[in-house]
Amino acid sequence: MKIYNVHPMTGEYIGEGLADPDLLEGDGHWLIPAHAYLDAPPVAGKNKAVIHDGESWKVVDDFRGTAYYMDGQHKYTIEDLGVTVPEGATSEPPPPTVAELTANALAQRDGLLFTAGLRIAPLQDAADLGESTEADGLSLKLWKQYRVAVNRVPDQAGFPKTISWPVPPSE
Structure with missing residues (x-):
């Protein structure tokens, strides 16, 4: 015999199954488990669910x-x-507020400044020690120019709504 199972807490229809025959009572008697019903549930449409409230099936909103x-x-x-x-x-x-845009832009700026600092430090060390090559000197200058440009992002006319982020030097 077909049975229709529901969730024990919500009463939501969760699927069908088969009841087991009651071997003690004999033919025509079935063991119907808790939270199962013999009457078929209605079909639910979009954003709808079928529940059983203990007495009957109902179609409810499901968002x-x-x-x-x-x-x-x-x-x-x-x-x-x-x-x-x-x-x-x-x-x-x-849309984000001006304060949120500003906070996000400054956080991005700070991350870019940190990265630039990591690139500049060994190049500056080489320059300070008199061990820098011509390529090191050029790279150091480009990274410092980039870092200055990134630091000036808040001075741009459209800040923080429109930002023209500087392009980092190629490695």
């Missing part, structure tokens, strides 16, 4: 996993059956 934004940067994710996306919600996050 689990859907992320949305309301009035800020905070992202909400629907985790429960029957919950819908609120009126006025959007799937797109609001």
